[in-house]
Amino acid sequence: MAETLTRAEARESLRAIPLFREATDEDLDGLAIHLIERSFPKDAIIVDEGLTGDYMYVIRSGRVKVTKASDEGREQIMNLFGEGDFFGEMSLLDNQPRSASVTTLEPTLLLALSRRDILELLKSRSTLSLCVIQELTRRLRDTGEQASSISFQKVQERTRGLFERIARHEGSADQSRITPTLTHQQIADMIGTSRETVTRAVKRLKQDGWLQQQGKRYVIPAGDRPTA
Secondary structure, X not given: OOOOOOHXXXXXXXXXXXXXXXXXXXXXXXXXXXXEEEEEOOOOEEEOOOOOOOEEEEEEEOOEEEEEEOOXXXXXXXXXXXOOOEEOXXXXXXXXXXXXXEEEOOOEEEEEEEHHHHHHHHHHOHHHHHHHHHHHHHHHHHHHHHHHHHHHOOHHHHHHHHHHHHXXXXXXXXXXXXXXXOOHHHHHHHHOOOHHHHHHHHHHHHHOOOOEEEOOEEEEOOOOOOOO
């Protein structure tokens, strides 16, 4: 663990992650002593699709995009992650090549856990193992829903579904939800369509009152929302 990160800070960083939310303090302390702090500049490739990986990562600050290359070589954005999110866990558990690439969108500070350390902890701590299983199940369900939406839903429905999936509460009293910073091109890459089509879909969602915009972030207001 880097000297700049205290045990208490490491524990709190881990506690904020859904993967470890139900873990005991003892479990978190066991993880915290193995954390390695790593910093990356903008546009740095952290995980390369097709290569094997020895680390999973927790984002302490910054943002990354998760991408896959199509057969035609086109980049498809699978997800965008920010502070508190994690990635790289699948290769740690099945020892298979990385299924996607991860690239920084801005300077990013990560906490890394090695495959050896986390597998040893999972073998000895049943509560921690259960947390991992539950979170991986949730992620697999989200991936299935994303694939289904690309195949069957209209663009406006896919755009709305994407916002629903990635928007988060930020502690406001009205309980509205807000997305990370997004460009129309990034949205298009994530739902498998063109930027121009996304622009029309976003405009319609805003006209219907379901969506608001704050700069390059989108807000889903609280309360009843009309169906787009």
